[in-house]
Amino acid sequence: MAGNETGHGAIVRNRDLIDVWIEAPRGNRKQVVYEKILSLIDITDEPSEHLKSNIMKCSQLFGLKMANKWQKVGQSRNRLLQNQVYWLDKIIYRINNDSEENTSSDEEQEPPCCSVGRRRVPFEEASKKTKRRRVAELTTDRSANELQFAVNVVSGSNHSEVSPQIFSFSTAEALALMVDLDISVRKYLLLRSVINGKAQNCLPSYKELQNTKNAILPSQYIITEISAEVDLQELVQKTAESILEIINFEERDCRIKVICKWGFDGSSGHSQYKQKFSDLENTDEFLFLVQ
Structure with missing residues (x-):
């Protein structure tokens, strides 16, 4: 040969x-x-x-x-x-x-040797990491509209309109949705799996929601077997900060007044369970709540 x-x-x-x-x-x-x-x-x-x-x-x-x-x-x-x-x-x-x-010349060319490395995988079969690396040069200094128009040209479409951009939920929006729907963690994960299957990265992970929730909740609280206490000043401060982040104020000096009210309520006649307290004088028959 x-x-x-x-x-x-x-x-x-x-x-x-x-x-x-x-x-x-x-x-x-x-x-x-x-x-x-x-x-x-x-x-x-x-x-x-x-x-x-x-x-x-x-x-x-x-x-x-x-x-x-x-x-x-x-x-x-x-x-x-x-x-x-x-x-x-x-x-x-x-x-x-x-x-x-030409081997005696100053610019001696190196004879080609056998190729080294793995076989180049077709783009459709490549992993997400490989696809991102291959399109890195294309996406540099290019807007989404330009790339979408290029897709239409390559696919043979005569429509110059850009497909509607898919926006993702912020962690605050996703947390508000979860609270408003009153759904469990399992149901949220199921909902996220279905929606993200249609629109990638539309809903954030539950861990991100936990981090956002911890950021807006008071960090100082006291919990015993018969009571739970939260610092009122920190509670009002966190609530006000959350409201200000949602509302878009113009960049100007302004005074904002936060009006709060508080009260208390009580109830009695609850069923007593067999759970024992450390202090035998404690009971869960009565409930007093300040809010």
Whole structure:
């Protein structure tokens, strides 16, 4: 399979090197493959250091791939020939006649070696991370309208209108929705899964909702087995801050008055349960609430 081909020069394929690699001692395989490649490209003059370096790199790369495939086929030459036909016929080294004539020039061209790395996956089959990396150059300094118009052009659509942009719920909006609907955590996660399946990242995660809720709730409170107390000043402060974040005020000096009211209520006659208190004098029969 090696030799001179018209217009292409010397070509070496993986198939030309497997026998010498198998027969060579383990510690000397790279050198044996290197010498085999030199003999196949049939260079009459003394090869340059640049050419020797390139051939040695190809020899080393071939050895790594061959060792891996040799292990997979159970060190069977027949199975290697049957299962690795595509790889065996792959060109590992090529040197053009024109390049060989120019080896003495200052700008010596490096002969192409076999390709390294994984196979390039089609865009549709790639992961989200790979897709973002591939479109990074396209999205730089480009607006959403420009990209959408480009999509319409590529898809053959004559409509220049931009599809309506899908907005995501903020954590505050999603938290308000959850409270207004009075739904459990399980129902919110189910709702989020369905909506985000249609519009990606429309509803935030429940953990983000928890962080937002903790930010607007008082941080100082006292809880015992018969009472729960919250600092009134902090409660009013947190409530006022939440209202101010929702309302968009113009950038000007203004005075805002927050009017609050409080009261209390009580109830009695509750059913008593068998839950025991640390203090035997405590009871849950009566309830007094200040708000």
